[in-house]
Each structure stands twice: as C-alpha cells, then as structure tokens.
Amino acid sequence: MLSFEERLTKAVTLLKSSENLAAFTGAGISTESGISDFRSKGGVWDRYRIVTYQEFISSHEARVEYWKMKKELYTEIKDAKPNRAHLALAELEHMGKLKCLITQNIDGLHQDSGSSHVIELHGTNRKAVCLDCGKMWPIAEVQTWLEQGIIDPSCDKCNGHVKPATISFGQSMPEAEMIKAFQCAASCDLFLMIGSSLQVEPAASIPREAHNSNARLIYINRTETPTDNLADVCFSENASQVLDELIRLLKSGNNTT
Ligand SMILES: [Zn+2]
Known part of the structure; x- marks a missing residue:
C-alpha cells in the first residue's frame, strides 16, 4: 500500500500527462455540502x-x-453550497484539463461551482x-x-x-445523456471517479468502459468499489483534501516547467 504522498505523486503525474480528462461523480462528493x-x-x-x-x-x-x-x-x-471538491473540478475545467463531467447527482452543485460540461445521468x-x-x-x-x-x-x-x-426508481435512464457519458468514457485518456461506490448500473459500467478504452483511472471514494483493481490509484481520503492537493501539485508543476 502506497502512502498518501506517493499516491498523490502518482495521480498528479497522470493528470499532467492527460490531454482528455473525464470525471464521474456520485453522492459522496456532495455529502460535505450537506446533501x-x-x-x-x-x-x-x-x-x-x-x-x-x-x-x-x-x-x-x-x-x-x-x-x-x-x-x-x-x-x-x-x-446547499458547492464544496472544495466541486470547485476543484470546475478549476480543472478552466485549466483546460477536464473535458467532461458525468454526475449521478441531482443537486446542481457542479453548475453552481462553475462547471459547464456536465452530464446529469439522473x-x-x-x-x-x-x-x-x-x-x-x-x-x-x-x-x-x-x-x-x-x-x-x-x-x-x-x-x-x-x-x-x-430520474425516479423504475424510470428509464435518459438516452442522450447515457450515450454522451459512454462516449466521454470511451474517448478520455484519464478517468477520475469521485464519491461513488459503483454498486449499481450504469455507474459500474462507465469506469469499465474507460478502462477498456485504455484510459487510466483514479478513484477517490470512502469505501472500496467492485472495480478498485482497475484503478491506477485509489484514495479513501476526503475528496476535498485529495483534489486540493492534486490541484496544488499540478499548479506548482506548471510553474517549474
Ligand atoms: Zn403539460
């Protein structure tokens, strides 16, 4: 098991080399916002x-x-207000890194934090x-x-x-959003998953699609998921803390190169 610092270093290396980053968020990203x-x-x-x-x-x-x-x-x-994890994803978009953001959340906090390319699956x-x-x-x-x-x-x-x-229980998933989400997973080179236990479909299949299309995977979730073995780096630490550190390291790296 790598230390927190070692995992951060590994994740920031992946982020630096990524030219097409996709993110996928679940309820875990919004719990710090009181949802x-x-x-x-x-x-x-x-x-x-x-x-x-x-x-x-x-x-x-x-x-x-x-x-x-x-x-x-x-x-x-x-x-509810966006927390630092939402803001970090908006910043990654503004930095030109993050190309698409898929969310299972219905709270609108990604849009509030300034993200514009949001696919709302639910x-x-x-x-x-x-x-x-x-x-x-x-x-x-x-x-x-x-x-x-x-x-x-x-x-x-x-x-x-x-x-x-x-989308209620028993209601079919929105087709256009599903197609966009899978296209996004299939075309990214790095897939950042935050706050989903990936227990239910389609959540479980989207990171798998990215993996099968040769993307690297970073997982940030409190608990283990069924596909942790596919991820290059897994964090069980607080999402705000991890994303804050990643952005800080990403920026400091940009200054020296
Ligand atoms: Zn009507």
Whole structure:
C-alpha cells in the first residue's frame, strides 16, 4: 500500500500527462455540502418510502406522498453550497484539463461551482417537468405552489402530472445523456471517479468502459468499489483534501516547467 504522498505523486503525474480528462461523480462528493445520501440513516429517506415512477404516474396518493417528501427536502437543496471538491473540478475545467463531467447527482452543485460540461445521468432537482407536454418550471416555483397548499401539482398548460426533473426508481435512464457519458468514457485518456461506490448500473459500467478504452483511472471514494483493481490509484481520503492537493501539485508543476 502506497502512502498518501506517493499516491498523490502518482495521480498528479497522470493528470499532467492527460490531454482528455473525464470525471464521474456520485453522492459522496456532495455529502460535505450537506446533501444526504439516500442510503444514509436518519435522513429524509428514512422517513419516507420510495415512490416508484409507475406509482407516481398511476396513483394520486403516491404523488401526494412524493411531493410531501420533496417539499421537506427542498430546504436542504436550496441551502446547499458547492464544496472544495466541486470547485476543484470546475478549476480543472478552466485549466483546460477536464473535458467532461458525468454526475449521478441531482443537486446542481457542479453548475453552481462553475462547471459547464456536465452530464446529469439522473436529471436535476432544480427543475420540475410536466410528464405530458414537457413544460418546465424552476423547482422554487413549484415549492411555492406546495406552500400554498397544492398537494399534487398539475400542468397549467395541459393538466399533466408535474414531477421534479429527476430520474425516479423504475424510470428509464435518459438516452442522450447515457450515450454522451459512454462516449466521454470511451474517448478520455484519464478517468477520475469521485464519491461513488459503483454498486449499481450504469455507474459500474462507465469506469469499465474507460478502462477498456485504455484510459487510466483514479478513484477517490470512502469505501472500496467492485472495480478498485482497475484503478491506477485509489484514495479513501476526503475528496476535498485529495483534489486540493492534486490541484496544488499540478499548479506548482506548471510553474517549474
Ligand atoms: Zn403539460
């Protein structure tokens, strides 16, 4: 097992030689911003059951329950700020290193931190969408409807069901985003994974796609993943700390060459 310093040196060497860096983020990058992982205990996910997409479409009661949970979750989403790990990825983009950022998160914190090339695999919690006509609203607007007592919001244009623009359990993944994510993984020369346990699909397959296309892999995650063996370097340290150090080393290297 290499020391933290040795792993940093190895990772920064990979970063320096990379000309097409891709990043992939999961819930672990946002926990420092106060966004609860739905698997973590005591969060809103413990108090509400999961409403599937099929239930949402077919049942008024399920929609009421779903929106009640979302109403409670709103404060957590509204108050969340990007942390240093989000900012580091935005900086890597501005440095010209990072070409694409794939995220499983729905919190919008990558965009808040200044990243522009973000592929949101699970949609976004920042907007709501009419499932029939596709009309969209900022989630803040729908929150005001909920606070006015509307318990099952419907579209003012077509009366369709309004749902946060996220991918729910039982809902198929967005095709265009999936294609872009796999293209990005297949074309990068270095793949930086942060904060995902890579337990579920498609999360598990995306780094594998990068590996099969001869990219090098850096993993930053608190726990082991099923594909740690594919990674050139693995960090279990805090993502903010690791990324801060990598950027510092990357910049100091640029000054001397
Ligand atoms: Zn509509």
